[in-house]
Amino acid sequence: MILLLNAISGVGWRYIxxxxxxxxxxxxxxxxxxxxxxxxxxxxxxxxxxxDAFLYSLFTQTTIGYTYTDGSMYLKIVNVIQASSVxxxxxxxx
Numbered sequence: 277m278i279l280l281l282n283a284i285s286g287v288g289w290r291y292i293x294x295x296x297x298x299x300x301x302x303x304x305x306x307x308x309x310x311x312x313x314x315x316x317x318x319x320x321x322x323x324x325x326x327x328d329a330f331l332y333s334l335f336t337q338t339t340i341g342y343t344y345t346d347g348s349m350y351l352k353i354v355n356v357i358q359a360s361s362v363x364x365x366x367x368x369x370x
Contacts (some may be wrong), residue, residue, distance in 0.1 A: 302358045303333040309350040
C-alpha cells in the first residue's frame, strides 16, 4: 500500500483532491435539493440523509452505479452536472 501511495505523482494527488472536493460539494447539493423537495412538497419520493447524499455522490463520481432510481428531477439534474464535472476534473489534473 505504501509503495502504491509513493507511486502517485503530484498530478495524481491533485486529481484525487479535486475528486474528493467534488464528491463532498455534490453531496451537499444532493442533500439540500432533497431538503427543498421536502420543504415545498415538490417531487420528493424519498428522503435522504447526509450519508445517503455522500454515497450517492461517491457512486456517481466513481461511476460504480447506485440504486437511487426514485430521486426527484432536482436530484437528477444535479446528477447530470456531476457526471459532466468528471470530464473537467480530469482536464484540470493533466
